[in-house]
Amino acid sequence: MVTTTTQNPTLDELRWCAERARVPRLRSIRQFAVDELVVPEGQYRGLKLRIHRQPWVGLLLDELASGRWRRSAVLGCVQSGKTLIAFVLLVLYYLFECRESVIVGLPTMDVAADKWRDELLPAIEATRYRDLVPRTGPGSRGGTSNLTAIKFTNGRVLRFMTGAGRDETRSSYTARVVIVTEADKMDTAGEASREADPVSQLEARTFSWDAPQRRCHQECTVSIREGRIWQEHTAGSASRIACPCPHCGGWVTPEREHLVGWQEAEDEMAATAGARFCCPSCGQAITPEERIEMNRRAALVHRGQTIGTDGAVSGPLPRTWTLGFRWNAFNNLFWSPGAIGAREWRAARAENEEEAKKEMLQFWWAQPYQPPELDITPLSFDDLIRRQAPAELRKGFVPSWCEHVTMGVDVGKWTCWWVLIAWAADGRGHLVDYNTFTVPSKDRRVEQAVLDALREFRDEAVLPGWPVIGSDQTRSPDAVWIDARYQGEAVYAFVAESDRRFAPVLGCGTGRHYPKPYRKPKRRSRQVQLIGDHYHVVWLADHDAHVFEIDADHWKTQLHEGLAAPQEAPGAITLYHSTDRNEHTAIAKHFTAEKQVEEFQPGLGTVHRWERVRKKNHWFDCGNYAGVAGHFCGVRVVRPPQPEPEAPPPRRPPLRTPDGRPYLITER
Secondary structure, three states: OOOOOOOOHHHHHHHHHHHHHOOOOOOOHHHHHHHHOEOOOOOOOOOEOOHHHOHHHHHHHHHHHOOOOOEEEEEOOOOOOHHHHHHHHHHHHHHHHOOOOEEEEEOOHHHHHHHHHHHHHHHHHOOHHHHHOOOOOOOHHHOOOOOOEEEOOOOOEEEEEEOOOOHHHHOOOOOOEEEEEOHHHHOOOOOOOOOOOHHHHHHHOOOOOOHHHOEEEEEOOOOOOOOHHHHHHHHOOOEEEEEEOOOOOOEEOOOHHHEEOOOOOOOHHHHHHHOEEEOOOOOOEEOHHHHHHHHHOOEEEOOOOEEOOOOOEEOOOOOOOEEEEEOOOOOOOOOOHHHHHHHHHHHHOOOOHHHHHHHHHHHHOOOOOOOOOOOOOOOOHHHHHOOEOOOOOEOOOEOOOOOEEEEEEEEOOOEEEEEEEEEOOOOOEEEEEEEEEEOOOOOOOHHHHHHHHHHHHHHHHHOOOEEEOOOOOEEOOOEEEEEOOOOHHHHHHHHHHOOOOEEEEEEEOOOOOOOOOOOOOOOOOOOEEEEOOOEEEEEEOOOOEEEEEEEHHHHHHHHHHHHHOOOOOOOOEEEOEOOOOOOOHHHHHHHOOEEEEEEEEOOOEEEEEEEEOOOOOHHHHHHHHHHHHHHHHOOOOOOOOOOOOOOOOOOOOOOEOOOOOEOOHHHO
16 A cells, blocks of 8 residues: 555555656666675774775776676785675675676585685675575575575575586576686586586576676686686786886886895894885885875776876777786785785795795785796606617617517608517516608598508518517517507508507697596496506497507606616616617607696696607607507516415324324324
8 A cells, every 4th residue: 555645646656656667776886885895804894895995996896887898807815805896796786786696606515605604695694685685495594505596585596506517517597697706726627527617618608698798707816827817817908007106107016026125134023124115117115105095096007008107098998808807915905015025034934935935926916826847757868869778689679588569659641650669577678669651641531541551561560570689580569559649530440450459549648739638437337448557448339449548648757767767777768779879869859859847737736747848759659659558568667576375284293102103093
């Protein structure tokens, strides 16, 4: 029933309908933040958000409200309000001001529970929207179970989606807005996924809307240069915060190297007292008060733009829909220069200096950490050329002591490369021969040319074998493994018509030239029919073939270690003897065309991968395949101890009478 305020009830009814039919004016995200957001923790806990405390917040919110960007990638230092502004505020703005449902992307549902309990729910309960929190079901009464979807009483849904699990968990819901937190931990597709990485899949949930209407916001602490948030930032607007220097008038962006005065300090207290920022342009010291004023007068400069002494930004906007927004410790007014300097002083003297450096870059300066690349298995090119067997082990002769002979073949469009290695009982290897054979691709289609070349090599070289030293016999390889990454159809057809010693092989690794890393199966199945040491056999029904998938990183390490070990040591590998000192130059270049380096990867920690330093590495791949084939045939550097055969139980002495005669008559 409508309360009348005039003498005309009909007019009152019309006014009531008009008021409720009016579309409410949406506030900008900056106005919403100032009006509604209450700081949930820290020194300003319980107080309304105020931009002057952290001026970078105003720059970010103004850009988000400008309508120029459909996507954003936000990264900044920790303990500066990054999650509150770039995650919590955005969720609240779209849910309650824009009144629309939101998809939130996180690494796992455990993280979803933490984000809801520790960040989102406290922020909502501190505002006038606390009454919209559901009273029953997911998200009610502080519960954190079954948080897949939280439906608020205004009808809008907060839908959590993770980077784990199968693709269908991310394809069953659509919304105009996706907000991703901890983006770097969702950067790659999971083992169960056959589609793109989870963030891209989440963003695809917005494709029901026209492109100008979609919104995708990402925030994360920066990890490494290859991490998603840094890649999104640099490929986007790569915006920087420019501050006016009070001394030279230039608009500058101070970074880590512009914090001075702590390096020479004798102790932490001296570092706190002496730390100060300097202008990157004129080098003059910046007082704490000047730093605050510089940040409050700051301007945002996008990639390719310049800013004059009058503060006017010139140049076109970069041709991207992604706002890449970053701030660092200079812009975090919650930290004094002294506090930053003291932390730098401690990091420089930490027991694990590299780990402390990583923390400073990522957490304090919002810069990616680039770990030093360490060549773990250095192999000298000059030493490899001189690494020859005794004179009797000439090119093309198999040692009489070998137990197994294996071959690796790498297939190319015009040329195929091959390596033949003989193996001893203690795992020592001897490179008997290596060479190439031509693929007649000029005369026929490539796949047919590869098939014909493999047939000819098999019939004229492999099957006749190589002579054995001190014998009239020849020895052909026990296993011939052929790379099936290139022209796989031709390789599978060749293997199908050949005997069982010929097999296709697929190398997997963490290097950029591999399609995927190696993943060891957990158990045998109808498809996975054998699991070995960093390799397994897969049955491909479409090709009617068993294929060896190998951990190329592991076996390349084994090959390098064998080529670097003392020649008489178990597992050492030698090259055939030659009087020509340049005989092995070509293969030495192939064997040293890659180096194993150590690097940090987000979510995985420190990993080892092989990185190319030269393009031609074909014989290195061949040696790798021959090495794994040797292990498959039974070659072992270290063999598990065999149990000693049990001795028969001692025979029980016969019973005797007191005078020494056998007790039993039958034994007398």
